[in-house]
Amino acid sequence: MLKINNLHVKLEEEDKRILKGVDLEVPAGSVHAIMGPNGSGKSTLSYVLSGRDGYEVTEGGATLDGEDLLDMDPEERAAAGLFLAFQYPVEIPGVGNMTFLRTAVNAQRKARGEEEMSAADFLKFIRAKAKELKIDADMLKRPVNVGFSGGEKKRNEILQMAMLEPKMCILDETDSGLDVDAMKLVSEGVNALRNAGRSFLVITHYQRLLDHIKPDVVHIMADGRIVKSGGPELALEVENNGYADILAEMEVEA
Amino acid sequence: MNTAPKKAPALISADARPVSGAWAAEARADAAARLADMGLPTRRDEYWKWTRPDSLISATPDMAEVFDYEGESLVFHAIDRLKIVFVDGVFDADASDELDGEGLEIERLASAAGKDIHWAKDLYGVLETKGQTPVVRPLAAHNTAMATDGVVIRVTGKVSRPVSLIYQHKDANSDAILHNVVRLEEGAKLTLLENGAAAARLSKVTEVDIGPGAEFHHVRAQGRDHDRQAVTHMFTRVDTGAVFKSFTMTVNGKLTRNECIIDIVGDDAIAHVAGAALGDGAAGDFHHDDTVFVTHDAVSCESRQVFKKVLKNGAKGVFQGKILVKPGAQKTDGYQKSQSLLLDDDAQFLAKPELEIYADDVACSHGSTSGAIDEEALFYLRSRGVPTHIATDLLVLAFLADAIEEIEDEAVAAEIIDRLDAWLARRRG
Numbered sequence: 001m002l003k004i005n006n007l008h009v010k011l012e013e014e015d016k017r018i019l020k021g022v023d024l025e026v027p028a029g030s031v032h033a034i035m036g037p038n039g040s041g042k043s044t045l046s047y048v049l050s051g052r053d054g055y056e057v058t059e060g061g062a063t064l065d066g067e068d069l070l071d072m073d074p075e076e077r078a079a080a081g082l083f084l085a086f087q088y089p090v091e092i093p094g095v096g097n098m099t100f101l102r103t104a105v106n107a108q109r110k111a112r113g114e115e116e117m118s119a120a121d122f123l124k125f126i127r128a129k130a131k132e133l134k135i136d137a138d139m140l141k142r143p144v145n146v147g148f149s150g151g152e153k154k155r156n157e158i159l160q161m162a163m164l165e166p167k168m169c170i171l172d173e174t175d176s177g178l179d180v181d182a183m184k185l186v187s188e189g190v191n192a193l194r195n196a197g198r199s200f201l202v203i204t205h206y207q208r209l210l211d212h213i214k215p216d217v218v219h220i221m222a223d224g225r226i227v228k229s230g231g232p233e234l235a236l237e238v239e240n241n242g243y244a245d246i247l248a249e250m251e252v253e254a
Numbered sequence: 255m256n257t258a259p260k261k262a263p264a265l266i267s268a269d270a271r272p273v274s275g276a277w278a279a280e281a282r283a284d285a286a287a288r289l290a291d292m293g294l295p296t297r298r299d300e301y302w303k304w305t306r307p308d309s310l311i312s313a314t315p316d317m318a319e320v321f322d323y324e325g326e327s328l329v330f331h332a333i334d335r336l337k338i339v340f341v342d343g344v345f346d347a348d349a350s351d352e353l354d355g356e357g358l359e360i361e362r363l364a365s366a367a368g369k370d371i372h373w374a375k376d377l378y379g380v381l382e383t384k385g386q387t388p389v390v391r392p393l394a395a396h397n398t399a400m401a402t403d404g405v406v407i408r409v410t411g412k413v414s415r416p417v418s419l420i421y422q423h424k425d426a427n428s429d430a431i432l433h434n435v436v437r438l439e440e441g442a443k444l445t446l447l448e449n450g451a452a453a454a455r456l457s458k459v460t461e462v463d464i465g466p467g468a469e470f471h472h473v474r475a476q477g478r479d480h481d482r483q484a485v486t487h488m489f490t491r492v493d494t495g496a497v498f499k500s501f502t503m504t505v506n507g508k509l510t511r512n513e514c515i516i517d518i519v520g521d522d523a524i525a526h527v528a529g530a531a532l533g534d535g536a537a538g539d540f541h542h543d544d545t546v547f548v549t550h551d552a553v554s555c556e557s558r559q560v561f562k563k564v565l566k567n568g569a570k571g572v573f574q575g576k577i578l579v580k581p582g583a584q585k586t587d588g589y590q591k592s593q594s595l596l597l598d599d600d601a602q603f604l605a606k607p608e609l610e611i612y613a614d615d616v617a618c619s620h621g622s623t624s625g626a627i628d629e630e631a632l633f634y635l636r637s638r639g640v641p642t643h644i645a646t647d648l649l650v651l652a653f654l655a656d657a658i659e660e661i662e663d664e665a666v667a668a669e670i671i672d673r674l675d676a677w678l679a680r681r682r683g
Binding site for chain 2: 050051053074075077078079083084086091092093094095099100103104111143144160164
């Protein structure tokens with residue numbers, strides 16, 4: 001599904017290398033987690049994959065189902081099935097949540113040569129999805145993320161994911177700013193979307209999210225590279241001992 | 255400050271002024287005298303620093319090519335309304351509906367002005383005169399002296415069907431001077447729609463007297479002609495418990511200066527004035543100026559100014575807005591917002607917000623900003639699959655939203671949004 005090959009990335013504006021040769025492969029239907037200390041490049045990886053400005057790829061590449069991701073505009077990546085759940089979902093005053101989602105759903109359908117969804121079908125669809133995520137009608141009517149609590153914002157991300165039905169979902173620190181109940185709700189939303197054709201890359205600082213969204217593989221990222229990969233037990237190791245031990249063992253400077 | 259006396263134009267002679275009955279002849283003579291006294295605007299005048307008055311006061315107008323709508327239905331076409339049509343500043347009886355309706359008295363200005371006694375006497379040039387202090391508005395005085403056509407409307411009840419003034423521009427060299435007078439009696443209600451460029455060059459004054467508890471809604475679209483020039487003044491007096499709401503959409507136009515002078519004289523009154531102006535210099539020169547003066551002279555009144563401009567390719571926007579709170583106008587709630595969205599580095603926005611407050615128990619503020627499209631929001635939308643041009647248009651409409659919200663009638667608001675959307679779609683790239 002997602003294949004990242006020796007990816008090197010620097011900031012466009014300054015001479016600062018952030019990713020220094022990331023290799024990663026997420027097969028269809030699996031859940032991979034990336035953990036790592038602050039500044040290790042986790043969020044940069046998610047932004048580069050989704051096509052945000054300000055980064056320059058100096059070496060390597062990334063493909064989604066064999067298609068060169070880095071060559072596409074952000075909207076093309078979305079239409080190809082990539083979805084990034086933002087760490088800090090953006091507030092957009094003046095644009096209704098419903099209008100936003102309908103525009104997005106239909107833009108993707110159009111890009112894939114599918115027929116646009118009628119207003120009635122869309123309404124039915126979004127109501128069902130919103131109900132599952134305990135998102136009330138009022139939240140759908142309000143401007144995108146404006147005045148939403150931290151939990152509401154993250155649930156709104158998962159709602160978008162559910163509506164857009166991507167095949168590759170990247171969750172960037174989705175647990176940040178969530179209390180235990182909200183995290184549970186969001187995790188249930190994610191778990192409901194797990195299936196054989198859909199993959200997840202869960203970026204997180206803490207192990208606790210991985211209690212709820214069980215990963216198949218855990219990667220540790222440090223200094224712009226994946227330094228260690230393993231099963232779910234790796235996350236527990238981090239939880240118990242912190243990153244220092246692993247990094248020392250791998251001879252990486254944190 | 256330049257204290258040298260301005261060269262005043264000679265008094266416009268009685269012969270040069272339109273023929274009128276006794277009251278109107280007097281009003282016109284007074285206006286001519288005021289104009290002679292204050293002189294025509296020059297670039298040295300503080301309120302004309304950012305908008306050159308030259309082409310507005312030249313002897314003949316610059317030619318303005320007539321815009322080809324290519325058969326497209328004009329704005330408001332689907333709305334049930336009483337249509338009054340002017341072609342290049344001249345009333346067109348054949349194209350207009352019958353000038354009457356329940357709760358309405360409508361008369362052509364020329365007809366009202368020809369009579370010896372008329373209710374319009376109490377308003378024509380009267381609100382304009384009051385609006386000349388503390389800032390002079392010479393082009394409004396010129397208009398009162400010289401206006402050749404327009405309508406006078408007296409509203410005695412709640413009128414559900416809007417009165418729609420349709421200004422057609424058909425002659426590339428036309429020079430129109432229109433003057434409208436509207437009086438809303440106590441408890442009356444009217445929606446006034448206006449659309450079209452009117453002429454190559456237009457001077458328009460509208461005086462609106464809103465009686466106690468009366469409600470006046472005004473929505474205007476200034477046409478799509480690129481070369482046309484316009485200076486418009488709206489003078490309004492808002493009485494106790496009355497409501498004034500005005501919204502103007504401007505797309506294209508080489509030069510537009512819209513002045514709105516609001517005088518709140520009765521307690522518990524509400525006055526909102528809003529505008530959305532969109533200009534793309536690539537399609538022709540665009541200069542848009544909103545000049546607003548709100549005077550609070552009563553207790554517990556609310557005023558809002560919400561002006562939004564979307565500018566690109568050398569388009570220029572100007573905002574000069576003032577709130578004056580007179581002594582004793584306690585519990586005033588006044589807010590002024592002027593914002594521009596600059597879609598590239600060539601666009602320019604100049605703003606002068608002013609507050610002058612002589613009462614101590616008031617809430618008055620202003621916010622003036624200019625900025626680019628929010629890149630974060632743009633990326634967020636694109637990351638969900640929305641193509642850049644659609645995402646940009648969504649963000650532009652979102653930027654305009656709080657100005658459009660000032661339109662009360664939902665059908666009219668929807669019509670305005672459609673037109674803005676269509677303009678954006680045409681100007682993509």
